[in-house]
Amino acid sequence: xxxxxxxxxxxxxxxxxxxxxxxxxxxxxxxxxxxxxxxxxxxxxxxxxxxxxxxxxxxxxxxxxxxxxxxxxxxxxxxxxxxxxxxxxxxxxxxxxxxxxxxxxxxxxxxxxxxxxxxxxxxxxxxxxxxxxxxxxxxxxxxxxxxxxxxxxxxxxxxxxxxxxxxxxxxxxxxxxxxxxxxxxxxxxxxxxxxxxxxxxxxxxxxxxxxxxxxxxxxxxxxxxxxxxxxxxxxxxxxxxxxxxxxxxxxxxxxxxxxxxxxxxxxxxxxxxxxxxxxxxxxxxxxxxxxxxxxxxxxxxxxxxxxxxxxxxxxxx
Amino acid sequence: xxxxxxxxxxxxxxxxxxxxxxxxxxxxxxxxxxxxxxxxxxxxxxxxxxxxxxxxxxxxxxxxxxxxxxxxxxxxxxxxxxxxxxxxxxxxxxxxxxxxxxxxxxxxxxxxxxxxxxxxxxxxxxxxxxxxxxxxxxxxxxxxxxxxxxxxxxxxxxxxxxxxxxxxxxxxxxxxxxxxxxxxxxxxxxxxxxxxxxxxxxxxxxxxxxxxxxxxxxxxxxxxxxxxxxxxxxxxxxxxxxxxxxxxxxxxxxxxxxxxxxxxxxxxxxxxxxxxxxxxxxxxxxxxxxxxxxxxxxxxxxxxxxxxxxxxxxxxxx
Numbered sequence: 001x002x003x004x005x006x007x008x009x010x011x012x013x014x015x016x017x018x019x020x021x022x023x024x025x026x027x028x029x030x031x032x033x034x035x036x037x038x039x040x041x042x043x044x045x046x047x048x049x050x051x052x053x054x055x056x057x058x059x060x061x062x063x064x065x066x067x068x069x070x071x072x073x074x075x076x077x078x079x080x081x082x083x084x085x086x087x088x089x090x091x092x093x094x095x096x097x098x099x100x101x102x103x104x105x106x107x108x109x110x111x112x113x114x115x116x117x118x119x120x121x122x123x124x125x126x127x128x129x130x131x132x133x134x135x136x137x138x139x140x141x142x143x144x145x146x147x148x149x150x151x152x153x154x155x156x157x158x159x160x161x162x163x164x165x166x167x168x169x170x171x172x173x174x175x176x177x178x179x180x181x182x183x184x185x186x187x188x189x190x191x192x193x194x195x196x197x198x199x200x201x202x203x204x205x206x207x208x209x210x211x212x213x214x215x216x217x218x219x220x221x222x223x224x225x226x227x228x229x230x231x232x233x234x235x236x237x238x239x240x241x242x243x244x245x246x247x248x249x250x251x252x253x254x255x256x257x258x259x260x261x262x263x264x265x266x267x268x269x270x271x272x273x274x275x276x277x278x279x280x281x282x283x284x285x286x287x288x289x290x291x292x293x294x295x296x297x298x299x300x301x302x303x304x305x306x307x308x309x310x311x312x313x314x315x316x317x
Numbered sequence: 318x319x320x321x322x323x324x325x326x327x328x329x330x331x332x333x334x335x336x337x338x339x340x341x342x343x344x345x346x347x348x349x350x351x352x353x354x355x356x357x358x359x360x361x362x363x364x365x366x367x368x369x370x371x372x373x374x375x376x377x378x379x380x381x382x383x384x385x386x387x388x389x390x391x392x393x394x395x396x397x398x399x400x401x402x403x404x405x406x407x408x409x410x411x412x413x414x415x416x417x418x419x420x421x422x423x424x425x426x427x428x429x430x431x432x433x434x435x436x437x438x439x440x441x442x443x444x445x446x447x448x449x450x451x452x453x454x455x456x457x458x459x460x461x462x463x464x465x466x467x468x469x470x471x472x473x474x475x476x477x478x479x480x481x482x483x484x485x486x487x488x489x490x491x492x493x494x495x496x497x498x499x500x501x502x503x504x505x506x507x508x509x510x511x512x513x514x515x516x517x518x519x520x521x522x523x524x525x526x527x528x529x530x531x532x533x534x535x536x537x538x539x540x541x542x543x544x545x546x547x548x549x550x551x552x553x554x555x556x557x558x559x560x561x562x563x564x565x566x567x568x569x570x571x572x573x574x575x576x577x578x579x580x581x582x583x584x585x586x587x588x589x590x591x592x593x594x595x596x597x598x599x600x601x602x603x604x605x606x607x608x609x610x611x612x613x614x615x616x617x618x619x620x621x622x623x624x625x626x627x628x629x630x631x632x633x634x635x
Contacts, residue, residue, distance in 0.1 A: 015421075107404060111399065116395045118390070
């Protein structure tokens with residue numbers, strides 16, 4: 001190819017705001033999003049309500065009562081956090097699986113890209129709009145939980161609790177970002193939205209349900225050792241390839257201030273420790289920092305993969 | 318800059334070992350309607366996508382309004398309107414809302430948007446359905462909405478890819494009229510189609526594509542002259558006069574005279590010679606009964622051309 005200078009003119013982000021606003025408006029008004037939102041809100045509120053019934057008896061004894069709203073389960077309902085871990089990926093996949101192939105199928109892609117914008121703006125705009133939609137839903141849900149807790153427990157949350165709850169909210173958004181980026185990647189790779197949705201859901205099920213169960217067996221198979229601690233560590237490292245594992249561990253460190261480690265507990269770690277004493281928020285964040293970084297890095301990597309694939313694609317529809 | 322708004326030189330597109338567009342060169346002058354014609358899979362759409370910077374160029378170069386679409390795609394796309402084959406719009410939005418979205422992408426000032434959108438919709442006859450959702454639109458209405466987008470954008474060049482594909486004859490005629498109105502407004506139009514005869518009337522010049530190459534390039538008359546031996550045919554029916562066939566054959570621009578039956582002459586010529594033919598009939602003392610003008614059919618030219626050259630292998634992509 002004969003090119004003296006391959007640098008493109010203008011900003012790649014031209015039109016980004018327009019795309020974001022349009023996509024955000026589409027998401028917030030779409031029937032699909034409303035169904036998903038109601039599903040999440042109703043199930044999560046049911047879990048919180050059940051948790052409140054469970055923890056209101058120990059109101060005076062627990063210094064982190066509000067955090068218990070997120071983590072306490074009451075049979076047959078799982079905890080609020082468990083619900084989120086399951087439903088947030090569904091919401092994210094629901095928003096992203098037809099982001100690009102939907103434009104192909106509606107034959108709008110070439111018309112939009114023939115306007116003075118770059119593909120960068122379209123792809124990034126769709127991602128930001130999806131993440132913003134998820135953030136709005138999660139913030140609303142978070143506020144509902146806090147409000148419900150205030151009304152039903154009659155006790156205001158402490159500063160430490162609010163800090164932990166806020167970090168938990170940010171981590172949940174990052175977790176949603178991973179699944180959104182994955183769904184968007186498949187929406188670029190597969191021309192059929194149905195195929196993209198099925199593959200993303202299949203991968204989600206695999207990583208969430210099957211992989212954590214497979215990880216110990218895989219660790220045994222690939223690590224030539226009988227050292228139990230090494231095998232446990234290896235299995236845990238492998239399990240952490242799943243965003244669900246990373247999210248679960250982060251939530252454990254953030255919402256249970258007594259958590260001192262996310263790996264095997266060694267004797268050296270217990271020396272001088274006051275068992276059951278809560279850690280400050282900063283310490284808990286430090287414990288979960290690799291997991292948090294892992295979630296953000298996975299989001300970035302998946303988005304970059306979508307970006308590269310999309311840039312190389314022929315636009316014919 | 319020259320008067321040419323589009324200049325392609327040795328433009329080539331390869332997918333692996335398959336060459337889809339093979340070293341084509343052409344120019345499109347300012348204000349003309351240029352037809353990129355040929356069967357499906359001939360390389361028309363790929364050529365258009367390269368002109369818009371939507372597909373990488375494997376070799377050669379193309380300039381649109383003096384800009385390189387590969388390095389200055391925004392400069393090209395600001396001035397060029399594109400109507401893809403079977404254009405799509407967001408079904409859940411109304412026609413006006415779809416145009417509003419495009420207007421914001423273009424960066425049209427807020428103060429101008431409503432007025433320009435209303436004017437564009439009125440121009441294509443969609444003003445009464447501007448607030449209706451596009452989901453209810455027929456294919457013809459969508460095509461017209463696509464043209465409204467180009468009109469709203471106020472472009473210098475309009476690239477229309479198979480705009481009459483799938484339209485009924487009446488809708489096609491109306492659409493071609495709209496294309497003529499674009500030219501009247503000073504817009505250069507590049508029109509791609511595989512329906513040769515349907516668009517030949519509207520095109521000033523055409524490039525006939527075949528298997529990624531331009532087989533023929535010029536006005537319809539030039540191509541007719543080149544391939545059929547005469548660009549136009551003038552039918553003359555007259556009472557037999559002295560040496561009328563010789564007189565008609567002597568008219569400048571007439572390449573041959575056929576006389577299929579007595580008093581019926583068919584003049585093969587480079588231009589429309591009806592006035593001269595009528596004058597010769599009168600001068601010969603004969604009575605003119607009928608005078609008709611036939612433009613050569615692009616379909617015929619295309620078919621005849623490929624009968625005379627070696628068949629080309631079909632391509633796998635458009």
